[in-house]
Structures are given as structure tokens and as C-alpha cells.
Amino acid sequence: MKEFTQIKENCLYIKDLQKAKKFYHHTLGLEIIHHEEEKHIFFRVGSSVLLCFNPEDSKLKTSPPAHYAEGNQHFAFEVNQAEYENVKNKVQKLGITIIDTIVWKGGEESFYFHDPENNVLEVVPTGVWS
Incomplete structure (x- = not known):
């Protein structure tokens, strides 16, 4: 819709x-x-x-209706493009291991890390899906 x-x-x-x-x-x-x-x-x-x-x-x-999932789930945090490298550095300084980095077709980079439950989190700069 x-x-x-x-x-x-x-x-x-x-x-x-x-x-x-x-x-x-x-x-x-x-x-x-x-x-x-x-x-x-x-x-x-x-x-x-x-x-x-x-x-x-x-x-x-x-109510609300029953829902649940198992396994490694995924979502992405979006950050301003100008803040992307700063956020990446902050994540690393927090002792969080970056498990992957990808450069997308448009040239934007995103990075991935785990939460304590082993879910796969991503940080993307604005414009990745534009």
C-alpha cells in the first residue's frame, strides 16, 4: 500500500x-x-x-496474536552518511566485533555485528536503498 x-x-x-x-x-x-x-x-x-x-x-x-521466531534474526540501524565512519569506530571501541563489511552497488558500505543472542545487526548509511 x-x-x-x-x-x-x-x-x-x-x-x-x-x-x-x-x-x-x-x-x-x-x-x-x-x-x-x-x-x-x-x-x-x-x-x-x-x-x-x-x-x-x-x-x-x-492478544496481540501469538508470535515468535527462532534462529539468528536481522535488522539494520540507519545512520547519517556523514556519521557512518564515526559510528563504525564507536562500535569497535565498545569491544563489539565487526563480523562483515559489504560495499553495495551504489558504493555505500555497511557493516555487521552480533548482539548477545547472536542476532545479526547491521549499520547502513542513509541512501543505501535510495
Whole structure:
């Protein structure tokens, strides 16, 4: 639908929400906007929200409908093109290992790293999908 303007939420399924809190809030600095122990933790990312659900809890829900996933999930953080190298350096200084770097058709570079649950996170500069 043309009326859709963006993906407002992205969801990861994470069994250890305390590790998620430490990584996403304390290490990456994302603001916590809601947290229920053993159930879920939500983070603000710019104008979007990163939802981290405990899959053992969320697959039993009736409202909102049950949902869960297994295995390594993926999403990308977007940064201003002028800040890309700075963010890459900050990630490395935090002791986070960059596991891959790709140069896309348009010449833009993105890099990948893991969170504590082994999900594959990416940082892309604005313009990658333009």
C-alpha cells in the first residue's frame, strides 16, 4: 500500500532479556520505553521502536496474536552518511566485533555485528536503498 510510510517497529525474539537490556541500553545507549521482566523490553531507535520479546512468553499470547521466531534474526540501524565512519569506530571501541563489511552497488558500505543472542545487526548509511 502506498499509504505505508515506514516500518515503525521491528521485533527480535530474545530469551535473555537482561543481556538484551545490557547490550541495547547500556552498551548501545538506546532508551528503554517499556520493560516487563521475563516478557519483553522495548527501545526507542530514532522514530522507530525495537521490540525484544521473550519467545517463550510471546508464543503463548492471545492478544496481540501469538508470535515468535527462532534462529539468528536481522535488522539494520540507519545512520547519517556523514556519521557512518564515526559510528563504525564507536562500535569497535565498545569491544563489539565487526563480523562483515559489504560495499553495495551504489558504493555505500555497511557493516555487521552480533548482539548477545547472536542476532545479526547491521549499520547502513542513509541512501543505501535510495
